Amino acid sequence: DVKVTQSSRYLVKRTGEKVFLECVQDMDHENMFWYRQDPGLGLRLIYFSYDVKMKEKGDIPEGYSVSREKKERFSLILESASTNQTSMYLCASSGGTVGTDTQYFGPGTRLTVL
Amino acid sequence: AQSVTQPDIHITVSEGASLELRCNYSYGATPYLFWYVQSPGQGLQLLLKYFSGDTLVQGIKGFEAEFKRSQSSFNLRKPSVHWSDAAEYFCAVEAAGNKLTFGGGTRVLVKP
Numbered sequence: 001d002v003k004v005t006q007s008s009r010y011l012v013k014r015t016g017e018k019v020f021l022e023c024v025q026d027m028d029h030e031n032m033f034w035y036r037q038d039p040g041l042g043l044r045l046i047y048f049s050y051d052v053k054m055k056e057k058g059d060i061p062e063g064y065s066v067s068r069e070k071k072e073r074f075s076l077i078l079e080s081a082s083t084n085q086t087s088m089y090l091c092a093s094s095g096g097t098v099g100t101d102t103q104y105f106g107p108g109t110r111l112t113v114l
Numbered sequence: 115a116q117s118v119t120q121p122d123i124h125i126t127v128s129e130g131a132s133l134e135l136r137c138n139y140s141y142g143a144t145p146y147l148f149w150y151v152q153s154p155g156q157g158l159q160l161l162l163k164y165f166s167g168d169t170l171v172q173g174i175k176g177f178e179a180e181f182k183r184s185q186s187s188f189n190l191r192k193p194s195v196h197w198s199d200a201a202e203y204f205c206a207v208e209a210a211g212n213k214l215t216f217g218g219g220t221r222v223l224v225k226p
Contacts, residue, residue, distance in 0.1 A: 004157070031212055040123065042204055042216035043158075050211070058213070090157060094212055101212055105150075105157035 003027070004093055004106035012112045019078040021109050023091030030095060032074035033103065034058075034066065037088040049074055081113045116141040116207050120217035127195050128225045135190040135220050137205030146208035147188040149179055152219075153201045161203075164188065175199070200224040 007022035023032065031050055035043040035058075045058030047066040055066050063085060067075045074093075078085055088110050092103040117140045127133050139145055146165050150158040162173025169181040179190045188205060202221045206214040 033213075035216075040218050042118075042120075042218045043206075043214075044216070045213060048213065092158075102148075102160050102163065103212070103214060105159075107155075107157045 004091055004104050006089075006091055006106040006109050008109050009107065010110050010112075012114065013078075013081050014114050015082060017078075017081050017113075019081050019111065019113075021076040021078075021089055021091075021111070023074045023076070023093075023106055024072055025074075025091075025093035025104070026072065027093065027095070027104070028071065029093040029104075030071075031093060031101070031103075032068065033092040033094075034064075034074065034076045035090045035092065036060070037090055037108070043090060046076065081111075083113050085111065086113045087111060116145075116209050116215045118205050118207050118215055118217035120203075120205055120220050122220045123218070124221050124223065126223045126225060129197055130194050133190075133192045133195045133199070133222065135203050135205075135222070137188045137190065137217060138186050139188060139205070139207045140186065141207050141209070145188075147179075147181060148206040148208070148214065149173065149177070149188075149190050150204045150206065151175075151201045152204065158204065161190070195222075195224055197224050197226065 004025045033048040034046045049068045065077045090108045091106040094101040094103045119138045148163045149161040164171045202219045205217045
């Protein structure tokens with residue numbers, strides 16, 4: 001079974017703090033994705049990566065950055081957390097860029113910024 | 115740009131009754147379409163996907179979905195709902211490069 005794990009289920013940070021959210025997948029997938037989930041808005045793509053050291057902006061990249069130093073690990077970074085970044089963050093991975101590859105999701109990190 | 119609309123934010127259904135969740139998409143090319151389910155406190159799990167061929171797609175947990183190109187719809191159905199089907203359901207369309215665009219979700223409540 002594919003497993004995607006996220007470092008924390010719940011996280012509370014203060015405004016202005018630097019925040020790291022970690023995601024690890026164990027299936028040697030090329031692609032990794034970060035989404036945020038908000039009520040009524042579904043999931044929105046923040047950043048994605050097709051390979052190590054490669055990153056692409058998604059639909060809502062402002063205020064975020066990412067790092068992919070190893071194939072299995074994809075980190076989301078909030079350089080200076082703000083209250084409007086309070087949300088559920090979901091990581092996903094998939095095998096390739098062919099249209100039939102399924103994305104597998106982690107359990108999510110619920111981040112609260114005070 | 116592609117978009118997905120799930121018109122129903124909440125649906126309440128009695129256990130044993132049928133369920134239909136609506137999904138409308140906007141996409142210029144042949145769409146790849148997905149339904150995911152999120153149980154409370156869990157990540158998203160794929161229910162089914164459509165890429166081509168038969169427009170009626172069977173998935174896990176007894177769900178099926180029908181692709182109707184003329185209506186730009188991909189509605190999800192289950193003939194008889196179980197209490198464990200209470201969850202949030204997301205429809206998604208895939209753009210180039212395996213990127214997904216999700217609808218806003220439909221939360222399903224199951225009455226005993």
